[in-house]
Amino acid sequence: KNQVEQSPQSLIILEGKNCTLQCNYTVSPFSNLRWYKQDTGRGPVSLTIMTFSENTKSNGRYTATLDADTKQSSLHITASQLSDSASYICVVSSTDSWGKLQFGAGTQVVVTP
């Protein structure tokens, strides 16, 4: 069973609108949680990395939140642009699994004009 679940699988939003992606995980003991953006045909690119003590972290129009008690994270995209069309991947690492990250399947976001 995947230890990192993302929702929704896909969504379509209008340019300029906001959206929020969800990530639930069961990985334990927790080390850090990352969000990646993957454009079609390219490798993932890191957006944010959060450790246990961090509740929120921003990278431009991307804001990630983390609730380590409920094992949930969200990625909020503000004022979406066409270039935000991509897959967004949640990744969790454990202090027990040194060097091994657990990847979610991703949320496919399509921004339409």
Next chain:
Amino acid sequence: NAGVTQTPKFQVLKTGQSMTLQCAQDMNHEYMSWYRQDPGMGLRLIHYSVGAGITDQGEVPNGYNVSRSTTEDFPLRLLSAAPSQTSVYFCASSYGTSGGGSDTQYFGPGTRLTVL
């Protein structure tokens, strides 16, 4: 810096053939890893290395070999290709360990492999 480079970009093999996917990084990163990405699934770790001469297995290592003779290079070898190995392969590197640390992980552009 070129970052993480992978060759080839595309490859078609016949069942039973062998080949090597190349990966190189010029950032002096100790940690390198190989993933495969299949539709509807998250990236899965094949093998990883925490430094020259040191490698270990990931989640799906069967049918693949790796070696790390230098810090820069981390080739992935398919011993006898099977249709189940049709996938997109990504190489990644980071300064420290991606497990316990918080180092940014850099990915290559990927190799799209088809096994007939």
